[in-house]
Structures are given as C-alpha cells and as structure tokens.
Amino acid sequence: MQFLTVTFVHALLVASALALPSSTGEHLAKRADSFQRPSQPVQLVKSPAGDSHGVAASNWAGVVLNSASGTYTFATGTFKVPTPSEPQNSWGTHAASAWVGIDGYDCASAVLQAGVALTVAAPSLTTYTAWYQWYPYTAVPVYDVPVHANDVVRLSVNATSPSAGVVTIENLTTGKSAQHDVAGPELCQKSAEWVVEQYAVWGVPAPLADFHTVAFTDATASGTNGTVAGPADDAAVVVNLVQNGKVVTKVMAGNDTVEIDYVNAN
Template identity: 40%
Template sequence: MVAFTVLSQLLLAASALAVPTSSERFASRAARRAAGLNRQSRPKIASSGLSAEFTNSSNVDYSSNWSGAVLVASTATYKSVTGTFTVPSPKEPSGGSGEHSASAWVGIDGDTCGTAILQTGLDFTISGSSVSYDAWYEWYPDYAYDFSGISFSSGDTVTVTVTATSKTAGTAKITNVSTGKSVSHSFSGQPSLCEYNAEWIVEDFEEGSSLVPFANFGTVTFTNAKATTNSGSTVTPSGSDLIDIEQNGKVLTSVSTSGSTVTVKYTG
C-alpha cells in the first residue's frame, strides 16, 4: 500500500510538471514572436474547396480559418460585442500529433470589412499531454498581444467583450468568471473600423504567416451573445450568417445559433 501511495504521488507530480505555467507559456510565446512567429488572427478567408452542389445544400458559408456566427449591418453599425463560454479541453485531431491550437473570440469587423478587426479571446493548445490557454487582444492588422496576470483552466467560465468607442479606438476585456479575475486593454489611433460586422468565432489562427495545426476543441458554446449598435439597441446572433471551417476539401466544424447562443462543434 505504501509503495502504491508513493507511486501515485510520483505520477501526480509528473503530471503537474507536464503542464506549463502561465509565465512559461508567456515566455514561450514571446520567444516565438522574437523569432518572427507572431500570433495573428486574420479576416475571414473564403474557402473554395467544396463543390457547388455540396455548398448549395446548406445556408452555411465556408472558410479556411473561421467558424461561427457573423451579424452583417445593413444600416446600423456595431459598437460592442460580448459572449460567454466554457473553456474547453482540446485534443489532438484523429491521426494528428504535435502541437495543435484553436481560438475562441468575439470581434467587430473582419467579414465584409477586412481592413481592421477589434477582437479579444482565448487560445487553447494541446501538445502531447500538455494543455495550455492564452488570453489575448488584437486590433488587426497589428499582431495579437497576450494579456498578463490572468490564467484559465478547462471548465472555467470566460466572458469576452470588445467595445469601439470610435472607429479608431476602443477596449478589449476578458474575465475569468470562475476566478473573478478580469483584464482589459485600451486602444487608440488604430486603423479605422467599418463597424459592419459583429462576430462570435472559433478560429484556426496564424503564427508566422501560416495557419497553425487545428485542434479538436470539442464544443465551444457562446451564451449571452449580444451586440450593441450605434443607436444603443441590443441584438443577438439570431439570423446571423453562419460559417464553418473547411480545409483540404473536408468540413471540420458545425455551427448553429439559437436566440443569444452560438454553438461551434468540431466535427473533423
């Protein structure tokens, strides 16, 4: 019994050591950026790998990097977007090995307006037996920057919000509801937004100008998903454009909306 207890303690210790600390993850990403491997979200990249017959069977658009829901303004413009989701436990896709990532975020623009995007979200990465999470903010076309002073674990509840105070200024805020910790960043003097799009997205983001290997993120469900227009009215994703990720002729996600909920499932 004593030997079993000691062995269990050693296994637990080894497991704990396999998970990088927040400071180690931050240092690792800083090193990759210094080597030119900057992490960046991109505007929606249209996918043309599916046949017209297949695409016409659905009301979903296809992209190589975005999956989720996008509201496209006809007259009103969007000033704020928010959503809440549970931090998933990513896995390597079937047949995959090495590091795989995905990211969940909310943003303004990037679909019908691709010149600038105000966004914030959480990356989730699986590498062997290690899982890590990184919160970030970005005003595209600049790169993403990591928030410091906040951490996340699988099962935590996270709320992400972006607010445009003007077309060239705004804030990005992320809150770990489970721990009560919140961080934010203010922008000014940025490239002009159009404020045409409000979105709730799971993305295959870029690092070093290439899409990262896409993780099996399970399901990300944005709840309490809302956007505020320039007139002050609040709208939900109901009736939004839906987007699924398609890569190399294979659809990897399935998205749906209901009221103020956006559900993105990995299907690859």
C-alpha cells in the same frame, strides 16, 4: 524563412517543456504559445460540393452579424473553456482560438477582438492564454487573467470610436478580470462575430486542435442606434471551417447562443 524560424523555436520550447517539471514546462509553453497569437479576418472559400451549411472559410468558423449600414460598436459572449486535444490520426502541436470581435468578416482595414488561445502539444501539455488585438497590430497576451480548462470566460469588445475602444476579459470562475484601452486603424463597423479560429503563424495556419465544443452564451451585439441583436438575427451569417475540401465544424445559432462543434473529417 520567418515562419520556419518561429516554428523551430516553438517546437524546441515545447520539447523542452515536456522534459521539465510542470511549473517550468508551463512557463516555456507560454513562451512558445506567445509566438502564435496573430488573428486574421475571415478567408472565404468555395463550399465543398453538396454542402449546405452556409458560408465556408479556410481559417475560422462561427456566426457573423453583417450589416451594410456599418453600426456595430459592441459585442460580447461567454463560454466555457474546452480542453483541446490532438485530432485523430494527427500528432504534434495543434491550436485554436475562441474570440468575440467587430469587423472580422467584411473589413479589410481593421478588426477589434478579444479571445482565448488554446494549444495542445500532448495530453499533459496544454496552454490557455487570454488575448486581445486590434488587427493588423500584433495581438497582446493577457497573463494577469489566467485561464484553465472548464473556466467560464466572458469576452467583450467596445468600439468607443472607429479608431479606439475598450476590451474586457473576465474569468467568471476565478473572479479575475482585465480591461484594456486599444486603438488602431479605423474600423468599418459592419459586422460582429463569435468565432473559433485556426490562427496563423507568420501567415501560415497552425494545425487545428480538436476543440470539441465552444458554446457562446449571452452572445449579443449592439450599435450606435442602441439596437441589440443576437446570432439568430436576420443579418446573421453562419460560417463553417473547411480543410482539404471537407467541412470540419458544425455551427448552430440561437437567439443569444452560438455553438461551434469540431467535426473530425479524417
């Protein structure tokens, strides 16, 4: 029932935004988008038959550094914000979120993350919202760092202790930045990740937008021992997003790069 209520309000706000001048429409779109910020740990699923792309998940794609020793305290990555679009043969509001985090892969209690949410309701109505979150707490939008298509954004998360940290969001194109202290349930510090997510509204996935390509550069993570690792490290795991039994992403990792491509499986 909560999901139906939120979805109805979101649809009403987007419909109203389409009929209003752009400044008012953008304001309403932001209000609507604010309902859709919660992120979740990875939801692993069985890979489709014949798929050899690595690990499969139902809610996100990306690269994970996974360590049994539990030492990750810092992760960062920079990417150019894409212009989302509605997938072929699909209509309505679609969304995706690109983020950098700690413990999104193998920790049930907490995730520390920072990202940019993308929403598209029509070619003329797209929203871009920076955010951070200490899961399972509600994510927080960062409106004092405006983000637009083609902006270059750097995301950094730093766990100063298992239950406290600092997130930094920098728009390198505009020079705007924000830093926030965060706290929450204890992290496991087992993984660091660079991700594009099909995030959920009250536990139900929002339709995935065609995000085209999210290419993280300067993607590194480090731990308490000071060792710096990248997406091509031996501990790296490639995760692809699966919908309706089909892989809808292609993920490639380099020494300090992660490229996540949307693949239309319709």
